[in-house]
Amino acid sequence: MKIARLFLILLLAMFSPNESWEANTAQAADAVSFGPRPLFLVDDMDQGELKDKLLQCRTQSARTTDFSIGHRGASLQFPEHTKESYLAAARMGAGILECDVTFTKDKALVCRHSQCDLHLTTDILSRPELAAKCSVPFSPASENGGKASVKCCASDLTLAEFKSLNGKMDGANKQAETIVDYLKGTPGWRTDLYASNGTLMTHQESITLIDGLGLKFTPELKSAEVSMPYNGSYSQQDYAKALIADYKAAGIDPKRVFPQSFNLDDVLYWIENEPDFGAQAVFLDGRYRGNALNPDNPDTFSPSMKELSEKNVRYIAPPTWMLLAVNDEGGIVPSAYAQEAKKAGLKIITWTLERSGSLTNGGGWYYQTVKEAIDSEGDVMTVLDVLAKEVGVVGVFSDWPATTTYYANCMGID
Structure with a gap:
């Protein structure tokens, strides 16, 4: 095996510069490490069984897990949707990386959070x-x-x-x-320390990079901010089809791809027209906008969780606060929304951990339903524990994936 590996390295060294940077970073996911942040958070937790368990894992070896999803890469400290951000997330054990997909003037698909x-x-x-x-x-x-x-x-x-x-x-x-x-x-809770390099990525380049790392993909089809059909001919369905076409052209196994959209019609299009990919399509639930959905009142869920399941939607992804509530004892528990999603057999993914800045004053927007139970940085681990064990989420988007990776590794979550 050592001889074969050496031979492979010598072959890679013969590639052109444009090819070699991909080869030279292809081992990034093999060198997974936590860094100091996860244990900083554990040290800040209140005393209890969860803290004791997490401390017992402090000597564990880091390994990649699909439970840990790199939100725009590792955007707490690296410019989002850049090669550097994706590599940082991979090196923190994120098993799935996100490219938010929009398009340029000449209809090329690129990785940006919004158009x-x-x-x-x-x-x-x-x-x-x-x-x-x-x-x-x-x-x-x-x-x-x-x-x-x-x-x-x-x-x-x-x-x-x-x-x-x-x-x-x-x-x-x-x-x-x-x-x-x-x-x-x-923002003061982020940093420009790693912002000297920010290599922008096309969607196809992100596929090449993530595939070379041996990881999985979760591209999000972003809402267009120009009139559709664009230039009178590029329709929303053309846009949704083009996203999947890039994975087909690269020969990517559909089981490694979790296409996402806030637009339910995009998800239903993939389910009907691209069933191999649509089987893992993720409905990003933005129905909280305009108070159209109350996570404590299932009567406001339209379509209902059951109706989504009947449409063959298998994955739903709301923001974290929609999945959580506070009980009479002041503990964090699953919301009615979470319970209904589980009852309907939907797999739940959530977003976004470590995107609110300091948690010392309630945690901000992402923790709005449980702010009375949040008063320290270490509470992020308590939230993770409830999401994993009681809500039953299958993946968590994070701006700093090492935190989610540490928790998942400690709890034996692949």
């Missing part, structure tokens, strides 16, 4: 020749009702132009008077 976030997540505003192509040019706070305004979309640029950009940490200073100050907007 129009380039002013927040790239250096486009530092590139005058490309910033001039933004849908809405920069306007300082003093000229725009107290908030700076700008809108730069992937669909404003060709693929070649998009690829010339560098990723940066998501954020902006909305009170800025200049572009320089506008770009100084990274």
Whole structure:
């Protein structure tokens, strides 16, 4: 085996530079490590059986687990949807990596959280020749009702132009008077320490990278922020079909792919027209918007969990707060929403761990239904434990996958 491995390395060394970076990073997932954060969180927990159990695992070897999903990679500290962010997530044991998929002016699929976030997540505003192509040019706070305004979309640029950009940490200073100050907007609980390199990725490049790491895929078809059909001919179904086509072209086993969308029609399209991939399609549940869904009242679930199951939806993915409630004793327990999803036989994935900043004051938006039970950073482990053991989630998106990996490894979750 050692001779065969050496022979393979020598062959890889003969590749061109564009091929070799893929080969040189292909072992990233083999070198999984936790880093200091998981035990920092465990140390901060209240005394109890869960803390004791997690401390007993402090000498465990880290291993990849599908329970740990890299949300845009490892976006707590690395520019999201970049090669560097994906590699960081893989090195923390994330078994599944996410590419949010949108499209450029020439309809190339690329990894971005939304079609129009380039002013927040790239250096486009530092590139005058490309910033001039933004849908809405920069306007300082003093000229725009107290908030700076700008809108730069992937669909404003060709693929070649998009690829010339560098990723940066998501954020902006909305009170800025200049572009320089506008770009100084990274939230204090994130960091620019690893933002010097941010290699943007096409959807196809993300497939090549993730496949080379031996991991699984969860691409999200983003809502278009341009009128569809785009340019009068590129329909929503064309868009949904193109996402799956990239995996087919790469020869990826459909069982390794979990396509996602907030648009139920996209999920149903995959189920009907791409059944091999649709079997693992994930309905991202955004029905909380506008208070259309109350997680404590099943009468507000429309369609109901049973109706979703009857439509052959197998995976549902709400934000974490929709799955949790606080009981009379002040403990965190599954919500009615979680109970109904389990009763209907739906597999549950949730988002997003470690995206709220400090948990010392209730944890923010992602913990809104259990904020009275949240008062320390270590409570993230308690939340994970309830999600895994009582709600029964099969995967957790995280901005720092090492935390979820540590918990899953300790509890024997593959």
